[in-house]
Amino acid sequence: MADKVFVTGAGIISALGIGKEATLEALLNGESGIGKIPHIQTEHEEFPVGEVALSNAEMSRMLNVGYPIDGLRTVLMGIIAAKEAVESAGLTEKELRKAAFISGTTVGGMDKTERHFKTVFDSNVETDDSLELKYNDCGYSTELIADNIGKFNLITTTSTACSSAANAIIFGANLIKAGVTDIAVVGGSEALTKFHLNGFNTLMILDKKNCRPFDKERMGINLGEGAAYIILESENSVKARGASILGELRGYANTCDAFHQTATSKNGEGAYLAMRKAMDMAHLCPQDIDYINAHGTGTPNNDETELAAMQRIWDYELPKFSSTKAFTGHTTSASGSIEAVICLLALQHGFLPKNLGWHNPMKEDAIPVIDDVDNSNVKNIINNSFGFGGNDSTLIFSKFIKENG
Amino acid sequence: MANRCYINSLAQVSCQKPLSDEWFDSPCLYLEDYVRAQEPDTKDLIMPSESRRMSKILKRTVSTAITALKNSEIKHPDAIITGTGMGCMENSEKFLIDLSRFGENCLKPTLFMQSTHNTISSLIAIILKCHGYNNTYSHKGISFESSLLDAWIQMKNGMIRNALVGAHDEVSPFMDLVLERTHPEYSFVSEASVSAVLTNNMSSNNICEVVEVKLFHRPDVKELTNLLDKNIDNVLLLGINGNTLNDRPYENLLKALSYKPHTLQYKNIFGENFSASALGFYVGAKILEKQMIPTFLSWHNENVYTGNLEYVTILNHSDNITWSMIRLKRV
CATH class of the missing domain: 3.40.47.10 (Thiolase/Chalcone synthase)
Incomplete structure (x- = not known):
């Protein structure tokens, strides 16, 4: 059983910006990414959120991707973050062919589903809008992200709500320890949707002001969105590739x-x-x-x-x-x-x-x-x-x- | 990876008689393209006050989980790991209907609270008061195998001693209509809820052993044929459903094999959905336990199988993109 699991790459997109550099700058300067809702269509504009600044169209242009990805925000953000992670680790096509890709999401393609659901439901599925519901399930978004990154030997999706990405990281580490793979691209992606903004609102746990974790007067959550992936690697693989180590996933x-x-x-x-x-x-x-x-x-x-x-x-x-x-x-x-x-x-x-x-x-x-x-x-x-x-x-x-x- | 992994008990809810092996001798046969699961009698399994608040998928999950645990030697599993392609879809659907009909201001919290995929696995943990490992996989038709792989590697590596593993999917009449459009490779659609208790403990009550679990992403035919050993993988249980779009990849694999295995199906009596492969796992285990292959499972064989029933190898694909292989061994 391989003992150690190292992190050799990382990629991120969130309301703080695209990539590790922008994220680091915002963190060091204490600049929050939370603001008014620019992208999702909702009546609940009273809730501040942490949306990724780019629209779907802008991300699609940036990645040079078309239908159906251009309408799937979870996938678009996922590709951007996973690309940065894979590039920063210097993984080759051949190395990715043997790697695992484990992604966490719960929303999956719900953003597309909620745009087409009413038409489909009212028309008894006769309309071609029903084809859009194909992308609703979580696995589809993982597959589409993977296809834009590399070939991969094994892919799957964890879905445990707000700990999904952490559990993707844990499964990836266990796969490495069991010797199933030497390299795992692990993390998660989640777009903000009207579905879960309203869901959290029914639970009355959203804050109308900027959120204040661990403050006595805290009132709830500001929802956000984004994606991040890290590269997990066995000690043997790190040595063989001469990869530089960002940290160890020690426990x-x-x-x-x-x-x-x-x-x-x-x-x-x-x-x-x-x-x-x-x-x-x-x-x-x-x-x-x-x-x-x-x-x-x-x-x-x-x-x-x-x-x-x-x-x-x-x-x-x-x-x-x-x-x-x-x-x-x-x-x-x-x-x-x-x-x-x-x-x-x-x-x-x-x-x-x-x-x-x-x-x-x-x-x-x-x-x-x-x-x-x-x-x-x-x-x-x-x-x-x-x-x-x-x-x-x-x-x-x-x-x-x-x-x- | 010195430890072993055995199936200690199993329970299913499907379009066959629930929480029973009656299908093995006298299966229910359906002419419809879509049949819902036969609901289990929950009165001895769930308190009525709790049952009233549960959606169909949750009632079925609790029924199979409690039944499998009752029939096993394990009461508090070290891990609870669940696969589900669509999660609590019926609640999500209701929430979406309310959202499109009544707008954003009079929605029900219960529908949202019980709409996530992990509602299923965590409900079992809440009922059993299990604080151990708890995970949920949602990856189309290999959601179950992802959960099984997670449990299997942890058990083989001694991280857990036992686990409750399962897969659960519900298909509402509306979702069936959607699936007809979005999944042209499907044929007979039904629902599935399967729970299995796995243990590393050798016991005379074990049903069979899980000797191999593998997942593949876009494999070449060669990668799959290399896996199969003519001395071991004599009996293949395939995710055949009678629809060419789904069946062709299995046929191509069989053509590329250097030997002719005995081939079986299970979706003809259990139907298709994202958790169908868990029923394949269930069927494979029952064949080894009973040391008999029901004739209605036979697919394209010239003769009745007369060889040893030492192994059953289960092959499944989802959209011919992800493949899985599970090898079960008689104990």
Whole structure:
């Protein structure tokens, strides 16, 4: 069983911009990508969101793709992010032929479906609009992204709501450890849709102001969208290719809160177990963790229970922590990989992303990162992703330090 | 990868008699192009107060999961892993209908809460109070095999000792009409809910062993023929459905083989949907358990199979883009 899994490439698109450089700049400058809704057609303009600035037409032109991809935002963003990841790792066509592609999404082609659904439903499926519903399922979007990146040996799709991308990363790592593949392109993509904007609104967990994770006065989520992929690679493959290492995926865990479909248990059992088990796998103790990139959605429920879970482990000596959702919005299924890329940037460039919008502590001693601090020796980062149904996953990224000789 | 992976118990809900093996001796035969699943009797499995709030797919899932666990030696599986092509589609459909009829201001939260794909896997965890690994795969016709592969590699590597693995898909009358247009390769459409308890523990109650699980993306015929061994893969259980668009890739594979295996089908009695291959897995396991091949499963064979029933190899493709191979072995 291969022991180590390294990260050798990364790509990202979100409300912060296209690519790692734009993302890094926005994070360092504290510039949020959240604003008014320009793209999706909705009556609910009162909710700020983190949309990718480019329209479908602009992304299609940029990628030189046509029907049906031009109408599938999850796919368009996915291709942009996966391309950057594959190029930054320097993977060749031949290497991709043997690689796995695991993508997380829940929305899939729902944006296309919701545009055509009424016509199809009212016409009893006689209309050609019904053909557009073919792209609704999650697997289709993964296939279309894969086809635009490389040949791949194995592809599949995880769908666990807001932890989908984290679970794609975990499955990819397990495939490498089991020797099924040496290289896995893993992550997720999710477009904002009228469907889930309205869905979250029925649950009354959207904030009409910019979201304020871990603030006493927090009121809920700002939804976002985007895609991010990272390249996971076995030690043998890294050596054989002479690839440069961005970090090590040193530990991970997937657990279930097993409490409620959309609420979290009071003591954050699932979150607690996910962080604990991931540290066990990484052979790290709580004191070794330098920073937590929290799930931190900004809902009263999530932040309270995530903090409770953290305090069960660290008591009153919490590591530095922040939620980057006030930068990107909650990018739902893509959030696990978008925030993984943010963590890798933090490891590489020695900074910790700030928790924008924060003013008042929920509890004493629970103050997230709000100022610039010297963090050049950050070594181990926890990245949390929690989904509906209590699907909780934790990833631990560690700085790779070349051994002497 | 020293550990083994056995199927300890199985349960199904489909257009055949639910939670039963009656189909093996006397299958229900349908002339229609589309038949819904026969609903299971849930009164001993789900509390009525809970059952009332569940959609069809959730009731079927809980029924197969609880039944499979009851018949197994495992009460709290280390992992719950689910495949579903469309997820809780009927709730998504209702939410979309409300959205298009009544606009964006009087929608029901329950429909949204129970519309995601992972509602299924997490509901089982909530009922069983299982805090272990919980994952959901949604990748067209290989959603089930993706879940199985996840469980299989974790079990082989000693990361888990056992798992509840399944696949569940519902097809509403409206979705059936849509599938007719969007999936011309389909024929007889029905619904599927299958739960399997897998264990690394050798026991006389095990049904069979899962010795190989492989997924392929756009494989060459050669890649697939190289997989198959004439000494092992004598009995092939194929995702044949009687529609040339679907069946041709299987025929091409058989033509390219250097030997002539005995070929079986299952979609003729269970129908087609994104989770159909889970029923193939179920059928393959039952053949090995009962050491008998029902005649109605035979496809294009000149003779009745008289060889050893040591292995059943299940081959499935989704749009001829993704392929899967599962090799089951008698215990």
